[in-house]
Amino acid sequence: MEKHICNRCGNSDQRFFGIRNGEIYCRKCLMFQGEKADNSYIPKSCKANMKFKLSKKQEEISLGLIENFKNGKNALLHAVTGAGKTELSYGVIEYALSLKKHVGFALPRVDIVIDLLPRFKQDFKDDKVIGVYGGNHEELEGDIIILTTHQLYRYEGYFDLIILDEIDAFPFKNNPELNYFFRKALIGNYVLMSATATEKDYSIVENDNGKVFLLMERYHHYPLPIPVFIKESSFPKIQILNKLLFYFKKNKPVFIFAPTINTAKNLGLFLHLFFKNGRYVSSESPDRKKIISDFKKGFLKYLVTTSILERGVTVKDLQVIVYLGHYDIYDQATLVQIAGRVGRKINAEKGEVIIYGKRETREIKNAIKFIEDCNKKAGL
Numbered sequence: 001m002e003k004h005i006c007n008r009c010g011n012s013d014q015r016f017f018g019i020r021n022g023e024i025y026c027r028k029c030l031m032f033q034g035e036k037a038d039n040s041y042i043p044k045s046c047k048a049n050m051k052f053k054l055s056k057k058q059e060e061i062s063l064g065l066i067e068n069f070k071n072g073k074n075a076l077l078h079a080v081t082g083a084g085k086t087e088l089s090y091g092v093i094e095y096a097l098s099l100k101k102h103v104g105f106a107l108p109r110v111d112i113v114i115d116l117l118p119r120f121k122q123d124f125k126d127d128k129v130i131g132v133y134g135g136n137h138e139e140l141e142g143d144i145i146i147l148t149t150h151q152l153y154r155y156e157g158y159f160d161l162i163i164l165d166e167i168d169a170f171p172f173k174n175n176p177e178l179n180y181f182f183r184k185a186l187i188g189n190y191v192l193m194s195a196t197a198t199e200k201d202y203s204i205v206e207n208d209n210g211k212v213f214l215l216m217e218r219y220h221h222y223p224l225p226i227p228v229f230i231k232e233s234s235f236p237k238i239q240i241l242n243k244l245l246f247y248f249k250k251n252k253p254v255f256i257f258a259p260t261i262n263t264a265k266n267l268g269l270f271l272h273l274f275f276k277n278g279r280y281v282s283s284e285s286p287d288r289k290k291i292i293s294d295f296k297k298g299f300l301k302y303l304v305t306t307s308i309l310e311r312g313v314t315v316k317d318l319q320v321i322v323y324l325g326h327y328d329i330y331d332q333a334t335l336v337q338i339a340g341r342v343g344r345k346i347n348a349e350k351g352e353v354i355i356y357g358k359r360e361t362r363e364i365k366n367a368i369k370f371i372e373d374c375n376k377k378a379g380l
């Protein structure tokens with residue numbers, strides 16, 4: 001039998017091909033259908049109005065990314081959590097737009113796109129910044145397009161510059177279709193950004209006409225908090241309860257990560273018997289936006305959550321507890337992201353990351369070592 005390759009998503013797994021009305025179709029990319037950008041919009045030159053000044057090191061990298069793009073090269077920016085990597089891309093975005101190039105800023109997860117949009121709209125006040133994600137794709141063209149990686153299929157042969165942030169995040173990571181759409185959308189160069197990039201990622205980019213940029217220091221120059229592993233007791237929930245009480249006495253807000261929706265719900269119900277000033281929240285909670293906003297405002301003092309809060313959300317003086325840390329879902333990258341929630345704000349640069357679990361897994365050890373190495377590379 002003839003071997004098919006889907007020209008839309010690159011799928012070559014024959015099991016996903018079917019025949020409808022005498023024509024072959026691919027089931028892998030069935031959901032990626034819809035209007036495409038028609039390339040009619042000509043971007044205008046833009047200028048970012050940043051509220052703060054870049055540090056010397058940040059400035060260096062920002063200029064390096066511009067120079068790199070000028071030379072037609074790709075880039076990987078490995079910046080630790082809380083380094084302010086979004087702003088480091090503004091320079092190269094401005095430069096590309098000054099040449100009327102098409103610029104996209106892509107992220108795997110829709111909630112982070114929605115989080116980032118107002119920030120870009122504020123920083124690029126005079127420019128047309130649009131968001132494109134599931135349920136929001138009436139308008140496809142603007143000066144700066146912030147989109148989920150799922151929407152890249154609408155932009156075949158379109159972008160001269162794609163900033164691709166959070167490359168280590170689900171669902172982009174290890175997803176061949178999304179990677180294929182990314183490649184097809186790009187006609188120029190990319191800047192990948194990650195807080196958890198490894199030597200392997202470095203060499204992939206270096207072998208792809210790219211250069212690696214490192215920013216191992218947070219913008220406030222304090223070291224990254226190192227997670228501490230504590231073996232769980234026979235009553236792990238009581239252990240969490242005690243730790244929570246300890247933080248409440250110091251008036252510190254707390255995230256508690258649980259590995260699954262069920263374990264999060266159970267722990268949330270248990271803790272709520274004792275402390276009414278917190279909630280359980282997951283990707284399935286219909287009121288999660290309000291819960292998160294109440295937490296940010298300080299109305300709630302703790303949240304029990306699944307991985308939905310591992311990225312993006314920043315709260316001053318936050319402390320983090322990981323519950324059932326031996327579960328497989330906690331791989332190195334996830335733990336590095338989770339630990340990265342702590343100590344991000346000025347005047348609250350320190351904090352605790354406690355991982356409770358039956359045993360200290362290889363991933364926990366690797367995450368701790370990874371963070372220690374980042375601090376070492378930064379000379380901290």
Ligand SMILES: [Zn+2]
Nearest residue numbers: 006009026029
């Ligand atoms: Zn396909």
